[in-house]
Amino acid sequence: MNSLKRLVLILGDQLDLKGAALRDFDFKTDEVVMIESIPEAQYVWSHKAKIALFLSAMRHFAKSLKELNYPLEYIQASPLSIVAALKEKIAQERITHLICVEPGEWRLKQQLEELAKELSIGLEMREDDHFYCSHQEFIQWTAGKKELRLEYFYRLMRKTHNILVDSEGNPEGGQWNFDQDNRKPYPKKGPGMIEAPVLFEPDLVTKEVLEFVNATYSDHPGSLDDFWWPVTREQALEALEYFVEYRLRNFGIFQDAMWTDTPLGWHSILSSSLNLKLLNPREVINAVLQAWKKYSLDLSTVEGFIRQILGWREFVRGMYYLDMPRMAKDNYYGHQRSLPKWYWTGKTDMACMKDAIGQTLRYGYAHHIQRLMVTGNFALLSEILPSEVCDWYLAIYVDAIEWVELPNTAGMALFANGGRFTSKPYIASGAYIKRMSNYCDSCKYKPDVRFGDAACPITTLYWNFLIKHRSQFESSPRARLMTANLKRISDEDQKSIVEHADQLLNNLNNL
Ligand SMILES: Cc1cc2nc3c(=O)[nH]c(=O)nc-3n(C[C@H](O)[C@H](O)[C@H](O)COP(=O)(O)OP(=O)(O)OC[C@H]3O[C@@H](n4cnc5c(N)ncnc54)[C@H](O)[C@@H]3O)c2cc1C
Ligand code: SF4
Structure with a gap:
């Protein structure tokens, strides 16, 4: 008899049906668990919209899993931390193996490793495939370098993934970086007509979440009056499509510009969808490259945007895993004042x-x-x-x-x-x-x-x-x-x- 009992943990920022966690899911023996933990939103004093976005996206994702007949336990509004709720479940159901994608938070990663040790179960922590650069590749790149600078890492990413380079590995347009073209303020009279992004009306699931968040986290900062974030993959794809068609053209030039009551400018507003893994950075970059040709966009705006995703996003992720836990304690200037x-x-x-x-x-x-x-x-x-x-x-x-x-x-x-x-x-x-x-x-x-x-x-x-x-x-x-x-x-x-x-x-x- 097969005594293997695998539990797949899907965290709130790992909402991809094709992601590494579900890669080899066995419908006969495996089970999925998702946990809404009240304390997770309290250890920093989270904005109501951030809590609502996570919960709504999780509940929509759970719905998709159920529609696909995944055996799922969705633990709603648990008063326990993720790890404590998981511990209870593992003990009750005699789980032998825990599978998850590496958490985006060092603390949780450590806690899951400790839990597996404590309960003597197998833990398979898979690398997140929502990034171009693996940990190993990043560490290799840093080896022997005195200075770790985005620019050189970014060039390597461009060449490795054949993005905006010609057949000889030279940068498209003759230069790697068009940053100098991307620092303009708005005209003196103001930004003029900015093509608005797609904003999503809350559906029933989201409305329920908004009520729950307002009731449970009433003293938390922020408002839910303007909640229009994409909460499903379909919505995230729609937001991406709309951005590349209508807003990318002016992204580069006004990337650094600010103006009163112009909260979104020409920015993509895609970071939350990317970080919840509703979108994969590869499909974002492909969409941008296609739009470049289709709408004859300026190379500077296309390069400027790709640099943020293929460059900065990958680079900071590499640095985080390289430098944690030290990064959280560093205080070079010894500053001690309280946040106003x-x-x-x-x-x-x-x-x-x-x-x-x-x-x-x-x-x-x-x-x-x-x-x-x-x-x-x-x-x-x-x-x-x-x-x-x-x-x-x-x-x-x-x-x-x-x-x-x-x-x-x-x-x-x-x-x-x-x-x-x-x-x-x-x-x-x-x-x-x-x-x-x-x-x-x-x-x-x-x-x-x-x-x-x-x-x-x-x-x-x-x-x-x-x-x-x-x-x-x-x-x-x-x-x-x-x-x-x-x-x-x-x-x-x-x-x-x-x-x-x-x-x-x-x-x-x-x-
Ligand atoms: C102090 C500080 C804190 C930040 N905290 C976060 C954070 O918690 N989460 C987050 O996703 N970004 C963070 N950023 C980076 C950046 O500000 C946001 O990614 C961006 O503002 C998100 O808006 P957008 O989707 O409209 O981005 P756009 O301006 O349209 O850029 C496109 C995409 O590029 C990526 N990107 C751009 N800049 C960066 C960067 N510096 N690092 C990583 N990815 C980048 C994002 O995925 C973003 O969606 C932070 C920057 C600073 C200076
Ligand atoms: S504090 Fe006032 S004057 Fe100073 S930079 Fe800000 S808006 Fe300008």
Whole structure:
């Protein structure tokens, strides 16, 4: 008699019927389990829309599994953690083997390994096939390198997967990277008509989830009034198709641009579908390549978009698994301040922060430059403890899963790992925000004033940061340029900047 009893665990961000977990499913002996765990949404103070998106997508996926006759136990609203609920089930049903795809969170990966050991069951943790680059390939690429930089990794990915390269392995259009073409602000008069993305009306399943989330997590941040995220594979495919046809054309040029009440710009809004595995990055890139030819799109926008997925997305994932658990603890500058309370409410006088946080609370979304150069920039300049900042990003964005959130926040936005994969901290004064947006027009502060009542806090804190870390910046050829401008500020003014910055730093909650 065959005593093997396999349980396939499908996590909330692994919703692919063709994914590695179900690859060799035996309908006669195997069983699937999905677990909605209430505490999982509470260990960081998750945005209501993030919880709702996960639950709705999970319930829709469970429905598909049932329609395909998979033997599934769907544990709804469990008061236990995923691992505790799983433990109960494994013990009750004498499971001998647990199969799952590697979780996107180190903590859960460790806990599942420990559970398998504790219960003496077999554990088969399969690598997620929603990425181009395996862990092994990434580790091989890092071997012997002094510097780990996206650009070289990205070129390797392009060549390996034959994407935007000619038959001799040279980049399409003669250059690997069109980043310089992708940094334009909107015209002075504003963004004009932006083709809106497809937004999905909640169906009955989603409506039920929205009610459940509002009741169960009533004190959590964010709103559910504008919940239109794709929750099924069909919807995600529709969103992709629409994006490549109507919105990709202007994605590149306005990728970094910001404007009041323009929360989505020309961005794809596909990250949550990619991260829940409703979409595979290969089909996204293929759709983009097809649209390039079909709609005669500019190479710069196509390359710019592909770089985000084939480059950054793969790169940060590789870095996460390479550097965990250290990455979560890194604090290069030793920053210890608390995150200002208004990160959770948007109630601040700084127009840029108010807009970026406001739309985040409304939709669970802000685009990359808002995350990096507005909320991230401010958190770094304000010397906030990295783990508090990371918890905020993990809680507040619908696409936030630790493998992608942590390297972006700790590594890229906060320089918490001392430049392990970035050559200098991403910091900017109000002048950058003024150039890339209209935020400053409606702000009570002035972006070019460095100290005093009218001074833009971001500008004051930027110069203060440069003064404080001058020797670090001067020791790096790429960062040296940033301190060059300090020489044009008199000693007296530098003293006033530092004094004003001290006042701000001691009063962050009231800005
Ligand atoms: C501090 C900080 C935190 C972030 N946290 C997350 C997160 O939790 N989850 C997440 O998916 N992205 C995160 N990002 C990356 C990026 O901001 C989002 O992927 C993007 O804003 C999602 O919106 P979009 O789908 O409209 O992306 P688009 O601008 O349309 O870009 C297309 C796709 O490229 C990928 N992509 C773009 N930039 C990155 C990047 N830096 N790293 C990984 N993938 C990228 C995403 O899959 C995205 O959907 C973070 C960035 C910063 C600076
Ligand atoms: S003046 Fe400063 S705080 Fe105000 S919107 Fe501009 S950059 Fe932001």
